[in-house]
Amino acid sequence: MQYRRFGRTELPMPVFSCGGMRYQYQWQDQDPAAIPKDNQENLRATIHRAWEVGITHIETARGYGTSEMQLGWVLGEFPREKLIVQTKVAPTPDAQVFTEKFTTSLRYLQLEYVDLLAIHGINLPEHLEWSLQVCLPLVRQWQREGRVRFVGFSTHGHVSLITAAINTGEFDYVNLHWYYIFQENWPAILAAQKQDMGVFIISPSDKGGHLYNPPEKLVQLCRPLHPMVFNDLFCLSHPQVHTLSVGAARPTDFDLHLQTLPLLSQAEIVLPPILQRLEQAAITALGRDWYEQWAVNLPAWFETPGQINMPLILRLLNLAEAFDLWEYSRARYRMLGPGGHWVPGRNAADLPVAALRACLARHPQPEEVLRRLQRAHQVLGGEAGRRLGGA
Numbered sequence: 001m002q003y004r005r006f007g008r009t010e011l012p013m014p015v016f017s018c019g020g021m022r023y024q025y026q027w028q029d030q031d032p033a034a035i036p037k038d039n040q041e042n043l044r045a046t047i048h049r050a051w052e053v054g055i056t057h058i059e060t061a062r063g064y065g066t067s068e069m070q071l072g073w074v075l076g077e078f079p080r081e082k083l084i085v086q087t088k089v090a091p092t093p094d095a096q097v098f099t100e101k102f103t104t105s106l107r108y109l110q111l112e113y114v115d116l117l118a119i120h121g122i123n124l125p126e127h128l129e130w131s132l133q134v135c136l137p138l139v140r141q142w143q144r145e146g147r148v149r150f151v152g153f154s155t156h157g158h159v160s161l162i163t164a165a166i167n168t169g170e171f172d173y174v175n176l177h178w179y180y181i182f183q184e185n186w187p188a189i190l191a192a193q194k195q196d197m198g199v200f201i202i203s204p205s206d207k208g209g210h211l212y213n214p215p216e217k218l219v220q221l222c223r224p225l226h227p228m229v230f231n232d233l234f235c236l237s238h239p240q241v242h243t244l245s246v247g248a249a250r251p252t253d254f255d256l257h258l259q260t261l262p263l264l265s266q267a268e269i270v271l272p273p274i275l276q277r278l279e280q281a282a283i284t285a286l287g288r289d290w291y292e293q294w295a296v297n298l299p300a301w302f303e304t305p306g307q308i309n310m311p312l313i314l315r316l317l318n319l320a321e322a323f324d325l326w327e328y329s330r331a332r333y334r335m336l337g338p339g340g341h342w343v344p345g346r347n348a349a350d351l352p353v354a355a356l357r358a359c360l361a362r363h364p365q366p367e368e369v370l371r372r373l374q375r376a377h378q379v380l381g382g383e384a385g386r387r388l389g390g391a
Helices: 036-053 067-072 097-108 125-144 159-167 186-194 216-223 227-236 251-258 261-286 288-293 308-322 324-333 353-359 366-378
Strands: 003-005 012-014 016-019 057-058 084-089 114-120 148-154 174-178 196-202 243-246
Touching: 012 016, 016 036, 016 251, 036 067, 036 251, 067 097, 084 097, 084 216, 084 251, 097 114, 097 125, 097 261, 114 125, 114 174, 125 148, 125 159, 148 196, 159 174, 159 186, 174 186, 174 227, 216 227, 216 261, 227 243, 227 251, 227 261, 261 288, 261 308, 308 366, 324 366, 353 366
Parallel strands: 016 057, 016 243, 057 084, 084 114, 114 148, 148 174, 174 196, 196 243
Antiparallel strands: 003 012
């Protein structure tokens, strides 16, 4: 395993972290007696495999159902001082609720303290307000009491909100989305670097394109690397990124990621041909003008009539047409609405066309935007999805 300094925390962070979202039994708290023995044994084996390969960072959340409780039955098998344990608690304007949730987290984890506590889901401006005014004062008290070492936040929010939260200077690290198919949060990562914050990349393999089951076209474009290894290498080739979450469901889920480690010193040689092929494939499928112009002056979902999330919708259609990421794009598109603030905005089912034309006055291809929004709903729409945990 390789390790990177996790910003001003000074923690030696492994470049891969063990995320706790996929191996738990249920998404809701359960009676301990209801946990199947085979499920717990799989979880235990997964954590031990992580430890064996040098992954010392274990990450979970109060919102991950039985994950904390099941982890608590296992963590005592490892030297506490060598573990980096993170949990996450959602922001709330109610101090008592936030306190109760954190207390439950510690009790389930069977720990006296967590190394990293993240405020889970600063996705809207009010979440940042609650965090600063209600949650952080409590966390500061817990830090003085020795129950929390460092505080950060996780986010699915717009890059402007993420950057605003980072620039408060109140947080030691950030969990955010950023990978090859979604690079819009790069300004936030640069802002985090200026604040000397740790940077933890959320779900690079799942939200990064369902890379555990990639389409054949993407497989061919990424050769000689598996798309998952390519994406890992792309992310970790940037020193501003410190760790990638591996949402392991079983012990063998780490194996493919580990192929990235010997390539890190060769990234400047290995990546350029693959990046060139991917770009050319996108230009061939989409046309150069659309490839270069689709995001120009495109407003955010909260600035758009009807809150249509045009950037997400168009990006998903682009990915489907360029790389055959149809299954991924359909799954994410169907989260618009059911995903709430984790996948914000609305889909293209009912477009306010006249208002959108006015909104797109500064876009180089407004009519093409409208046409592609309509096409996206036709080819990506369908049964609504359901958000799991952290979307």
